[in-house]
Amino acid sequence: MSKEITPRAQDYSQWYNDLVIKGSLADYSAVRGCMVIKPYGFALWENMRDVLDKMFKDTGHQNAYFPLFIPKSLFEAEEKNAEGFAKECAVVTHYRLKTDPNNKGKLIVDPEAKLEEELVVRPTSEAIIWNTYKGWIQSYRDLPILVNQWANVVRWEMRTRLFLRTAEFLWQEGHTAHATKEEAVIETKKMLEVYADFVENWMALPVIKGVKTANERFAGAEDTYCIEAMMQDGKALQAGTSHFLGQNFAKAFDVKFSDKNNNLEYVWATSWGVSTRLIGALVMAHSDDQGLVLPPKIAPLQVVIVPIFKGDEQKAAIDAKVNVMMAELKALGVSVKYDDSDNARPGWKFAEHEMKGVPVRIAIGARDLEQNIVEVARRDTKEKANASIDGIGLHVKNLLDEIQQNIFNRAKAFRDDHISEANTWEEFVQLLDTKAGFISAHWDGTPETEEKIKEQTKATIRCIPLDNKQEAGTCILSGNPSTQRVLFARAY
């Protein structure tokens, strides 16, 4: 099996695909735009999911599950939301197949099994959830509702890419209902902080927190907050969003509550989500030409031990030492696998585990036993060093922490190095073509100008950073006055 990875510098896009496929994260499937997430990739997702799930619960949320299908009449209730997603919806129109009378062994859609009302396969669940909340909420005492669901959604995208944009993807979507605007805004921002915390401290990916412009806002939201990450080609990737939905959905679904003074008020809403797209971000941000580089804190496997031996006698001696090391590592909460299969030679295993981004590799052979040492190799820098078997557990645990930190620092240094300021249109255009990354520039605040910039350069406003410094300036395109810089970039 050829396992060469296309070099990043040669073809970034192909490099990414190779990493996903050859790193055993996912496969193409028989369905256009849909992927199979393989066990290794799913283990990664499970780790991410588990951490996030705990964070959600720690902030007072509960999990629930809502249907995959949304009756069309409910889906269209919130007009902007419906419009925004309409052109990428899969729709169920029939509920039965039958054998084709003209073609034995084949099935056709039974024309007599047409649904009275079409069912939309959810591209997002606000509609079905707010229709449900209507029945849950009468009084301020019923609020807030803090619910999250882990689910799959379908968006019939024209062009798909593994993890980054698939027709079906896994995600979580939080949907909360509040008595006051202030409370909903606080929730929106709180969840953005949770996402930023997770992405930075677990995925080792630095992000910029900000708010979207009207053009880039979620369909149906009053405000969309986001975290933006930078990939190794300098392009931006939206890593998570948290929406303040105002009373839009409450009004669309007539969800009112009696406040303390017995006044009927519409409920305030938020929604927030991250998806398997984060895996794409992870892959693109940290990996190299040898394969994946995974942050230890969410890697499916943190340590792999490879024995190097000749004959059963040596193997037995190595096994004995490895068992001790394994126990020590496991006691410290480190996940470790002993790759002692005799199917592949050590060199092959080294390459394979590098491909899959296992953070630490320990090699142990007969000559190491004599000196009571092992060879410890770290994936992020590919450095190898000998370490004493005594105290190996703590040594490796510390190394994992160091790798986690190093990966983050490296990504942050790259990111910071690729944020530039542009003060004129010429500078802006030149920067885009010569130095990919974020460009901090003045913008007059109008959707028209934003649109023109996008048309001419394909760069969009990724966000207006939170706590942005206010400074007087002139818009790079229109020359009109501006009060602050915003971040532009070409994006995924």
Place this chain on the structure above:
RNA sequence: CGGGAUGUAGCGCAGCCCGGUAGCGCACACGUCUGGGGGGCGUGGGGUCGCAAGUUCAAAUCUUGUCAUCCCGACCA
């Protein structure tokens, strides 16, 4: 949805122009020597050539249609 490409063994590909016994590498099985960076040698198994029509004595190869996937663009998390 526009443009480009590709469907032949589990994977990656050649063969097609010029129709005539379906091939190569990797993987797989067995044996053997090996083992500190993707091993060597030997033997062996595995394919209705995406699908459907057509032309022909004969189609992986020519014609028409069809389906699917990938890549690039516009749209989007």
